[in-house]
Amino acid sequence: MTEAPPTGTQAVGRALSVLRLLSESGAEQSISEVAEKLGLSSGTANRIMRALAAERLVARNPQTESYFLGSGAVLLGQAAQRGFGLDKMLPILKRLNEETEESVNLSIRESHESVVMLRVQSTLPLRFEQHTGARFPLYTTASGKAILAFSPNASDYLGSLPTRLEKVTPHSLETRTDLEQVIQETRERGFSIDEQENVDGVRSVGAPVLDAFGNAQAAIVIQVPAVRMPISRVSELGQRIMTAAREASNFVPLDRPLAP
Known part of the structure; x- marks a missing residue:
């Protein structure tokens, strides 16, 4: 049976799913891989790729014969970074x-x-x-805790969680x-701590990037192997990262919230 052509909304959704797949995988994807991972026919995946390649x-x-994100995606990403002020925050991270x-x-x-959103290795x-x-x-x-500590809707998020949380690490x-x-x-201290809670063996310290109303729009985080980050170093890095986050707050646009 011939596959029915997608509606306009469906076609856009599928194209965005392909772009998201290429972005999150970090690797080239063949037509057959895209079709299998997104539940598409090979013909549909091929048509989407041709349309995206044309742009x-x-x-x-x-x-x-596999596909990766093209120059158009790079230019879109750079434009988005400028619109949200991320291009001005990157030197602070560096x-x-x-x-x-x-x-x-x-x-x-x-x-x-x-x-x-941004990473300096x-x-x-x-x-x-x-x-x-x-x-x-x-x-x-650490980023999530820093953002929640300075978010007006943190109580809504907390209320949506089960009484017992799923453990990602011990x-x-x-x-x-x-x-x-x-x-x-975190709110009282000004910076957050991830005590090997997301990745075993990695300690992180984070601080919120606040908008003009004092609400967290993002968080800057330092991630360190636990063997190189004794508890005594947490406070020192916490002070450094709060200074960096305050500087980054100067570049948060008033009309374009980064965080919902």
């Missing part, structure tokens, strides 16, 4: 990386997740590898009450 949103590797020699990222909140041999676009639960991350918080206490401590 340079994807490009084809002639040697592997300076913090140079001062500490550790990995630094800027993350925002999307629903119940923390999403990495440590050059030290022992480091935590991560990529932009990576997503993690808010309650396990160190993850166990209950909603534990999280409520940690958020309060």
Whole structure:
């Protein structure tokens, strides 16, 4: 039976799903891989790829016959970064990386997740590898806790959680009450701590990037292997990251919230 042509809305949704797949996978994808992962026929996946390639949103590797994000996607991303002020925040992250020699990222909140928007990798041999676009639960991350501590709708998020939280690592918080206490401590201290709760063996410290109304629009986070980050170093990095986050707050646009 011939597959019915997609409606306009469906076609746009499928095209966006392909772009999201290429973005999150970080690797080339063949037509058959795209079709299998998105539940499409090979013909539909091929038509979507041709349409996206015509706009340079994807490009084809002639040697592997697989596809990757194209120059059009790069230009769109750069324009979005400028619109949200991220291009001005990146030098702040780079300076913090140079001062500490550790990995630094800027993350925002999307629903119940923390999403990495900018990343500056440590050059030290022992480091935590991560990529932009990576997503993690808010309650396990330093970024999520920093954002929640300075968000007006944090109570709505807390109310949506079960009494007992799903543990990502053996160190993850166990209950909603534990999280409520940690958020309060973060608000009082000014910076958050991820005590190997999201990745075993990695400690993180985060601080909120606030808008003009004092609401968190993003968070800057330093991620360090636990063997190189004793508890005594947490306070020092916390002060550094709060300074960086305050500077980044100067570039948050008033009319374009980064975090819902």
